[in-house]
Amino acid sequence: MATRDSKGPDLERSLTLLWAGRSPGRRGPRPQLTVERIARAAIKLADDGGLDGLSMQRIATELGYSTMSLYNHVPSKDLLLEVMADVAAEKPPELDDTDFRLAVRQWVGALWAGFQTRPWLLRVPLDHTPIGPNQLAWLDRLLRPLLAAGLAPGEARSAALHLTAVVRGAAQIGLDMSGAHKTVDGRPHTETELARALTELVDPVGYPALATVHAAETTTVQSGPEETGDETVPAELSFGVDRFLDGIDAWARRR
Amino acid sequence: MATRDSKGPDLERSLTLLWAGRSPGRRGPRPQLTVERIARAAIKLADDGGLDGLSMQRIATELGYSTMSLYNHVPSKDLLLEVMADVAAEKPPELDDTDFRLAVRQWVGALWAGFQTRPWLLRVPLDHTPIGPNQLAWLDRLLRPLLAAGLAPGEARSAALHLTAVVRGAAQIGLDMSGAHKTVDGRPHTETELARALTELVDPVGYPALATVHAAETTTVQSGPEETGDETVPAELSFGVDRFLDGIDAWARRR
């Protein structure tokens, strides 16, 4: 059987799996293996081997059990990934709720940092709105400052979706972008030679705007990180997020 | 050998593959198979089988060649996916550049529509800034109205990244969210029963903000799509995008 593309995601199964508290009265041998333990072992493996290094067999050996034992606790690898994503998300950070802009920036910074720490999270297929306890906690944590700022519930939800999406997307696309103009120990990094190659391809005829931007970037002195005061949010993100917050702020005030 | 997580993306190979024009003087038999033909066949398969249904063997049989012949033109499945993504992106839409807000909304709508048409695009692993001809064309197309609006090159780039990320992320997260409150032929759709289950889990103690939003959503009458005039951009997205554009607009005016 394939995965998520083919059969619709089994939300019910996901739910029970993600929220499963141990029901007390069970028959049979007391399980030594649990969803939690499996997920944690899998997370450890993913942390240093990436998602590709992750196989059911490896998880089993890591735990000292046979491969098929895992399937007594987890219906499929896909569902396991879902659980991993929630467990790995951990609890959301505490925010400074006195200033909603600051709070949102802190949240964005924390989420970004999370993706930096565990890049494989970006590779976990996402089929439905998050429903795990931790993921919901993150969402809740973000909604608080947004509601406090004066947004209507539906608007807050939209804004939260927006912000989540931005961070996710930026983390994916921008993975190497941050290093594009940085120098590693004085040497201009491998990426830069790509930049040069691109410069040839990006001719002003076919890509006028891109050429402009590209030219400006290679010409301009790198510095000027415009010092926003909190460095948690990376430069590429902060501009967009700040503009978004400007818009939210104005909207909230306007009512 | 695994995939993208393990070894860094081979940008050079990606480039030559994506931009390969047929070099004229070659020895050996003239190839009947080309990267293009392979990519197109793969896209067709992905279109109706999803990414999981896609295997090198299937692509080969579809084309009437042996599996291994593909590897004469494509170094790995991962690279093929990259090519597929660029080919499938096709040319960007024409925009109404007289109004930069409208232009951006059109762009967003088009990209969103693309992800709707080919959901598997969201599953193609993204390791670096886009470098294929079509992807660059999309980027260029978006940069134009942004620059015209008065943004500095770097800001335009950030804004473009932001918008791309939003659409991608929203398409991923919101895949089923759009249907959450819709009714299919009068019946409240399967998802709703999940909504009910969630309502129990989302208690006001652990998730105060979420509970508020959830309550408001299930209570409020669905309607009020606030009629923005262009329906290309879906509801969940439009609020965020519009706020973002507000912020961008104000910023641009402020200089």
Add this chain to the structure above:
DNA sequence: ACACATCAACGTATGTCATACATAGTTTTA
């Protein structure tokens, strides 16, 4: 005109993977 270098297509082979299925052993409830 010829010989050889080059490369496309092929077949076979290897190792890995998720997971179905049947079995054996264990513990709690009736």
Add this chain to the structure above:
DNA sequence: TAAAACTATGTATGACATACGTTGATGTGT
């Protein structure tokens, strides 16, 4: 105490990406 329920195991299957060696066609340089 008997049996139901459940966990762990071992084996088996079918699909997959891709390495490798071979064959034959096609150009290029002599």
